[in-house]
Amino acid sequence: MPEVISRAAPPAPETDEAPARRTAAQRVIQLLDAVWRPALLLVLLVFGWWAITAAEVFPAYLVPAPGDVANELIEEREMLARHTWVTTYETVLGFLLAAAIGMLAAVLIVYSPTLEKALYPLILFAQVIPKIAIAPILVVWFGFGPMPKVILAVLIAFFPVVVSGVAGLRSTDPELLDLSATMGASRWKTFRKIRFPNALPHLLSGLKVAVTLAVVGAVVGEFVGADEGLGYVLLLASGNLNSSLLFADLILMSALGVVLFVMVEVAEKLLIPWHASRRQGVPLTTS
Amino acid sequence: MPETMTTQPAAAAGEQRAATTIDITDLTCTFTSKRKRTTALTDVSLSVEAGEFVSIVGPSGCGKSTLLKIVAGLVPPSSGDVRLLGNPVTGPQREIGFAFQRAALLEWRGVRANILLQAEMRNMDKRQAAARADQLIELTGLTGFESALPHELSGGMQQRVALCRALLHEPPVLLMDEPFGALDALTREHMNVELHRIWRETGTTVVLVTHSIAEAVYLGQRVVVMTPRPGRIERVYDVDLPAVRDYGATMSSSTFEELAREIRVLLGASGHHG
């Protein structure tokens, strides 16, 4: 069938590794391309901030100058690092637990209609109850340690994991499941080789939302009752009208959220390079 | 139909082969959903001999897909008897290869890994499966694309991958549900020629569901014409064409044209009355 084969072959299938891999130089260029716009915006914002404080539009105890905040970050670095570490630890632990519990709940919901009926109302209830309202109860129960913060982070972060996990697991092509049945595959094998990888794109979107929410959970927990963490420092700074420290603390909180978000994005890039949302380059063939 | 149990002499090689027959007797299938009952199939009887190529044509909704799924054990029939290779069909059948209209490939796997899913799911011998995959890749002209992901392939190539996957375990029976329905006319012709060659070379029993009368007649040794509401077999035609068929010559032969016209008329007529 020579004409079929020639039709199938595209202009230049040079290697077995059909999709071309990018070189290091191209990667750097791409990174710079992605970074320069937000970087420019950030510079403009800081400049605007500086301009406002230089013109003394507001008193310095309300809006500190960028330089003062930078000073605060440098001078108090040891204290701030310690508290940042505490919040990071609570957030990451909460996020990981939320991811694990959320995925487990999603699997149970998808595989068992009975459990779905039992779990869904419970999960919805856990979601709609105001987290700030239960924070004091958690502090009463578990004290000032990291425990209530971790629990709050879990409570606030696991809902998007469940929802995205269920959507992902349900999005499996029914024909693939039929196919799997005719291959005599066990449920577990079908889950491992078909359903779970297929759910990953959905799941990772959920995890990105969850990780930013986990920061909120941990900080809210620290607001209510803590003797360490960025939320505690924020309350302290606010009580002392120390606006430089307050701003420095805010910057660290945001940075924490951004760093964790980027880490999940990197995980996404590594886990699902095949997905449409992650594709780079043009298709090999058309038609 | 008890004759199913007897073994059939192999078409080409002359060696004995196990009975690869589908036997369907008085099959009825009714779907009941909330406040709706759909009779997808009534009084369907059909038997397919070992090594035979049977095409099924019919308008949408006449139960073609349902029929294939019942044979595969994926849908339980309401009544009737279905046997595959002499055994009653009670659950999903492992002795088949299944190909669908959409290639249904795993997006995250390359061509070769997609084909090898079949081997992993069945716990086949790794080395043997790999060798067989390479053979099929070559047979279907996918060489050079072993690690290309599905989105990097054309529709025709995706269908080839699905076909390789369906053939990897050398199933005695291949069930195909409009496998080329989504392809353009030209690619479809090429795929028809390829499928004909693969069928000749492997001696697999094939049941092909299609919308295309030309495809059905070119490929099939028999063409089953189905009509809808309720889905049933209207007629079964024997295709009086040579076993090895050249595409161009077959298409322009008078036997082909007459049969195709007859089927077209039958489908047109039943479309108005049924």
Ligand SMILES: Nc1ncnc2c1ncn2[C@@H]1O[C@H](COP(=O)(O)OP(=O)(O)O)[C@@H](O)[C@H]1O
């Ligand atoms: N799972 C199902 N539940 C309810 N009705 C179904 C189901 N599968 C098929 N049907 C109905 O059965 C009839 C035949 O469907 P199908 O076998 O897909 O036809 P075809 O493949 O010939 O187009 C249609 O009317 C369809 O709506």
Ligand SMILES: [Mg+2]
């Ligand atoms: Mg169909």
